[in-house]
Amino acid sequence: MEKVVILGTGPAGLTAAIYLARANMNPLVIEGAEPGGQLILTTEVENYPGYTDGILGPELMDNMRKQAERFGAQFRRGWVTGIDLRKRPFKITLQKGDELTAEAVIISTGASAKMLDIPGESENLGKGVSTCATCDGFFFRNKKIIVVGGGDSAMEEASFLTRFASEVVIVHRRSELRASKIMQERARQNAKITWALDRIPLRVVTKDDKVSGLKVRNNDTAEEEVIQADGIFIAIGHLPNSSFLNGQIETDAIGYIKVNPGTTETNIPGVLACGDVQDSKYRQAVTAAGTGCMAALDAERFLEGQEIVDWSQSLP
Structure with a gap:
C-alpha cells in the first residue's frame, strides 16, 4: 500500500514528488515511456527561473529527479496498462501485470504534441x-x-x-x-x-x-x-495523455482532465491532476511545476482528512 503514487516525471510530477517527499509522505513515482516529459526533447531552456545562462532540458529534469530522490521519493520505471479508480485504495496495473495500490493518485502524464510523421522531423x-x-x-x-x-x-x-x-x-x-x-x-x-x-x-x-x-x-x-x-x-495541436483512464475521470472533449477551479482536484476524491494533462492553455514547464506543488499540497490535505484505515486487511 502506497500513500501517494505519482504518474509521470515531467516538471509537474517531479515537483509534486519533491514536496511530498519533504513532507515525509514517501511518494512512489511511476516513470512512463518518456521519463522527464517533453523537456527531454528540448536542447536549451532559458525561461525557467533560476538559470541565468539557461540549462539543457534533460539536465533540468535530471536535477529535479535528484532533488526528489534526496528527500526520499522512490522511482519505478514502467507504464500504466490499467487503473481502477472506482474505490479506495486505488489499483494501478503496470506492464507485466504488476499491481500497486494507493490511497491517493496524482496524474501528471502530460500531453504530446501532434506530429507530421514525415522524414527528418x-x-x-x-x-x-x-x-x-x-x-x-x-x-x-x-x-x-x-x-x-x-x-x-x-x-x-x-x-x-x-x-x-x-x-x-x-x-x-x-x-x-x-x-x-x-x-x-x-x-x-x-x-x-x-x-x-x-x-x-x-x-x-x-x-x-x-x-x-x-x-x-x-x-x-x-x-x-x-x-x-x-x-x-x-502547430497542429496537442493530445493529453489521458486515454489510459478509460473515462473514469471527467475530461473535456479532447481529453484534458477537468479540475475544480483553483485546485488540482478531479471529480474523484483522492485523485489529483497537474501539468499539461489538465492544462490546454499555458503548457509551460514553470506552470506545470506550479500545479505539481498544488497537487502535492492537495494530496497531503486529503490524506490528513481521511480516517486512518489498515487497507491491507481488505486486500485479496
Missing part, C-alpha cells in the same frame, strides 16, 4: 524543429521560420514568432484555414507573415546538420518544392 526535434513557440522562438531572432498548421494555435504561434523572426511562413495543407476569423485577420494583417497554403509537408530538409527548409507538394499542381527556412514549428 523527429530526429531534428530541438535542432531546428520545435513544437513550442514560447519555448524556442528566441533562438530564431532575425531568421526565417515556417509554422505548419491552420488552426488558432498556428495563427497564435505565427504571430508570436514575428517578434523574433524576419519572416514567418504559414504552411497548411488546405486552401482554407480552420482558425477563427479574428485569428486569421490578425495573422493576415501582420506584414511579417507570408502564406503557403494547399501545401502538403513531405520532408524536413537539412544542410550541414541544420534545418534548412521544408519540402512540400502543391495540391493543385502536384509539383514539389523546398521552402527555405532556419526553423520549423509544428
Whole structure:
C-alpha cells in the first residue's frame, strides 16, 4: 500500500514528488515511456527561473529527479496498462501485470504534441524543429521560420514568432484555414507573415546538420518544392495523455482532465491532476511545476482528512 503514487516525471510530477517527499509522505513515482516529459526533447531552456545562462532540458529534469530522490521519493520505471479508480485504495496495473495500490493518485502524464510523421522531423526535434513557440522562438531572432498548421494555435504561434523572426511562413495543407476569423485577420494583417497554403509537408530538409527548409507538394499542381527556412514549428495541436483512464475521470472533449477551479482536484476524491494533462492553455514547464506543488499540497490535505484505515486487511 502506497500513500501517494505519482504518474509521470515531467516538471509537474517531479515537483509534486519533491514536496511530498519533504513532507515525509514517501511518494512512489511511476516513470512512463518518456521519463522527464517533453523537456527531454528540448536542447536549451532559458525561461525557467533560476538559470541565468539557461540549462539543457534533460539536465533540468535530471536535477529535479535528484532533488526528489534526496528527500526520499522512490522511482519505478514502467507504464500504466490499467487503473481502477472506482474505490479506495486505488489499483494501478503496470506492464507485466504488476499491481500497486494507493490511497491517493496524482496524474501528471502530460500531453504530446501532434506530429507530421514525415522524414527528418523527429530526429531534428530541438535542432531546428520545435513544437513550442514560447519555448524556442528566441533562438530564431532575425531568421526565417515556417509554422505548419491552420488552426488558432498556428495563427497564435505565427504571430508570436514575428517578434523574433524576419519572416514567418504559414504552411497548411488546405486552401482554407480552420482558425477563427479574428485569428486569421490578425495573422493576415501582420506584414511579417507570408502564406503557403494547399501545401502538403513531405520532408524536413537539412544542410550541414541544420534545418534548412521544408519540402512540400502543391495540391493543385502536384509539383514539389523546398521552402527555405532556419526553423520549423509544428502547430497542429496537442493530445493529453489521458486515454489510459478509460473515462473514469471527467475530461473535456479532447481529453484534458477537468479540475475544480483553483485546485488540482478531479471529480474523484483522492485523485489529483497537474501539468499539461489538465492544462490546454499555458503548457509551460514553470506552470506545470506550479500545479505539481498544488497537487502535492492537495494530496497531503486529503490524506490528513481521511480516517486512518489498515487497507491491507481488505486486500485479496
